[in-house]
Amino acid sequence: MTASPVQASLTRPADEEKRLAAVRRYQILDTPSDKTFDRIATLAARIFDAPMATVAIVDADRVWLKATHGLTGVGEFHRPQGLCTSAVLHAGPYVVTDAATDTHALAEHLAAGELGVRFCAAAPITTPDGQHLGTVNVLDTRPRKPTDTQLEALQDLAALVMDELELRLSATHTVTAERDRRAEAERLTRTLQRTLLPPALPTVPGLHAAAAYHTASPHEVGGDFYDLFPLDDGRWAFFLGDVCGKGADAAALTSLTRYTLRAAAIYDPDPCAALANLDTVLKGEYQGSAPRYCTAVFGVLQPLPDGCFAITLAGGGHPSALALRADGTVQPITTAGGQLVGMLPNPQFVQTTTRLSPGDSLLLYTDGLTEARTADGSMLDETGLVRYLASATVPVTDDPAAGLLQTVEALLSDLGEGVSDDTALLALSVPTRSKNRTQENR
Amino acid sequence: MTDPDRLLTITPRQIPSGPYVLEVSGELDHHTAHSLTEAVDDAPFDDHGVVLDLSGLTYCDSTGITVLITAYRRSQATGSPLSLAGVSPDQMRVFQVVGLDQVFTFHPSTEEAISSLRK
Numbered sequence: 113m114t115a116s117p118v119q120a121s122l123t124r125p126a127d128e129e130k131r132l133a134a135v136r137r138y139q140i141l142d143t144p145s146d147k148t149f150d151r152i153a154t155l156a157a158r159i160f161d162a163p164m165a166t167v168a169i170v171d172a173d174r175v176w177l178k179a180t181h182g183l184t185g186v187g188e189f190h191r192p193q194g195l196c197t198s199a200v201l202h203a204g205p206y207v208v209t210d211a212a213t214d215t216h217a218l219a220e221h222l223a224a225g226e227l228g229v230r231f232c233a234a235a236p237i238t239t240p241d242g243q244h245l246g247t248v249n250v251l252d253t254r255p256r257k258p259t260d261t262q263l264e265a266l267q268d269l270a271a272l273v274m275d276e277l278e279l280r281l282s283a284t285h286t287v288t289a290e291r292d293r294r295a296e297a298e299r300l301t302r303t304l305q306r307t308l309l310p311p312a313l314p315t316v317p318g319l320h321a322a323a324a325y326h327t328a329s330p331h332e333v334g335g336d337f338y339d340l341f342p343l344d345d346g347r348w349a350f351f352l353g354d355v356c357g358k359g360a361d362a363a364a365l366t367s368l369t370r371y372t373l374r375a376a377a378i379y380d381p382d383p384c385a386a387l388a389n390l391d392t393v394l395k396g397e398y399q400g401s402a403p404r405y406c407t408a409v410f411g412v413l414q415p416l417p418d419g420c421f422a423i424t425l426a427g428g429g430h431p432s433a434l435a436l437r438a439d440g441t442v443q444p445i446t447t448a449g450g451q452l453v454g455m456l457p458n459p460q461f462v463q464t465t466t467r468l469s470p471g472d473s474l475l476l477y478t479d480g481l482t483e484a485r486t487a488d489g490s491m492l493d494e495t496g497l498v499r500y501l502a503s504a505t506v507p508v509t510d511d512p513a514a515g516l517l518q519t520v521e522a523l524l525s526d527l528g529e530g531v532s533d534d535t536a537l538l539a540l541s542v543p544t545r546s547k548n549r550t551q552e553n554r
Numbered sequence: 555m556t557d558p559d560r561l562l563t564i565t566p567r568q569i570p571s572g573p574y575v576l577e578v579s580g581e582l583d584h585h586t587a588h589s590l591t592e593a594v595d596d597a598p599f600d601d602h603g604v605v606l607d608l609s610g611l612t613y614c615d616s617t618g619i620t621v622l623i624t625a626y627r628r629s630q631a632t633g634s635p636l637s638l639a640g641v642s643p644d645q646m647r648v649f650q651v652v653g654l655d656q657v658f659t660f661h662p663s664t665e666e667a668i669s670s671l672r673k
């Protein structure tokens with residue numbers, strides 16, 4: 113069982129490359145000390161009744177000690193010095209019975225070392241594909257003749273080290289794979305979310321528009337959507353809504369809804385007709401066992417010569433839009449009675465009109481906001497939102513729509529955990545007259 | 555680990571020569587809605603009708619509403635009357651917003667729903 117250390121010099125560079133790759137793969141070098149490996153070193157020393165033992169990993173130019181017993185202040189040493197360097201080339205245990213009488217250079221080196229080591233026994237830590245990562249070693253300052261039983265036990269301990277490294281590697285792989293999967297899912301979610309919303313709102317002359325999307329969970333694609341786009345007769349159309357469900361199915365429905373509404377608006381921009389069109393398309397697409405619906409508000413903006421905008425709004429099961437008047441009052445523009453789109457036999461959609469004068473804003477939102485829970489556990493509801501907006505100080509900025517959204521975002525942030533669903537927001541504001549005149553004079 | 559299905563409990567009950575009652579309590583959302591879908595599928599939807607007792611419902615999201623509409627469509631298709639009982643004021647407001655207050659028949663309690671269906 114005793115082998116000559118002469119073989120240490122026979123390492124082929126290509127083999128050593130493979131071995132070093134295996135050492136890297138197990139990610140053990142320079143990790144903190146660890147009770148499991150410390151116990152193995154202690155057990156090795158006890159089996160040989162020897163004062164010192166180590167669990168050593170052989171790196172390119174050093175021997176790094178994962179665990180030590182009876183050695184203090186030694187963490188690693190330069191590779192050619194180490195017994196392990198030779199032992200890693202042997203499938204079985206490697207023994208120097210008495211370094212003092214061994215004429216080989218390595219043995220002399222050991223004997224001359226400050227530890228005064230004369231006896232070494234080492235068993236290689238071998239990967240399933242036959243790469244030797246390092247050794248479990250027992251060292252003594254006295255010459256020894258180990259028994260076969262002791263050497264077998266040492267091999268068992270080396271195998272135990274390998275099992276533990278294997279286990280940790282597979283745990284690391286599982287964690288890494290899981291992390292990769294999650295990162296990929298989140299990337300997909302963000303990509304998908306971007307396709308559901310316009311990249312930027314268009315510039316409507318005489319109007320400020322701002323939109324925001326507040327996600328309740330970073331892991332799930334929500335089903336809220338909005339858009340603002342020109343019609344070919346100088347008018348503008350906008351919509352905002354919410355599809356039922358979550359995840360990829362909801363995203364597919366959102367996408368279908370958004371493009372159907374845009375196409376419907378070109379075909380017939382009457383708001384109720386657009387919703388009826390969407391209803392027909394959803395029923396056709398989702399007939400059968402998994403029916404799905406959405407709620408939406410669809411509107412048309414007609415710019416008027418006096419700088420005001422006439423708005424026609426139709427609702428299909430959607431919360432009321434809110435008009436924030438120049439004098440600070442908040443007026444729900446209700447489409448109550450309008451029913452959800454895509455699932456009911458003969459849904460009713462309700463149309464209403466309003467007018468945005470300079471200083472007025474219109475806020476559209478999804479029910480993630482109004483169904484949020486306040487601190488006392490009750491639902492915020494439309495009344496709570498109206499009360500908040502009536503008392504809130506909307507920041508005075510060049511962009512009143514953005515200012516209004518900031519105010520609503522502050523509310524969402526206050527509600528915090530109470531917001532359990534995604535919320536889409538769309539604000540349309542007509543700047544005050546003085547502002548308008550300044551712009552016109554430019 | 556908590557079984558998400560345990561957040562929703564559905565107890566079916568056949569009233570002798572009366573409606574089939576499904577007592578729904580807990581959270582009805584996209585994690586749990588499938589159990590109610592199955593329970594609605596198993597309901598007879600005969601001449602005596604079906605009552606969904608929602609008095610123990612603490613949460614209902616859009617997926618939950620989908621299941622309720624599915625039950626409504628089943629009742630329309632079979633001609634079997636459907637009643638919702640014990641709907642909370644918060645839930646009622648949600649139904650009003652989506653326009654379902656015009657669709658369902660509501661009763662304050664299961665007892666009232668049963669006696670109404672027996673008439």
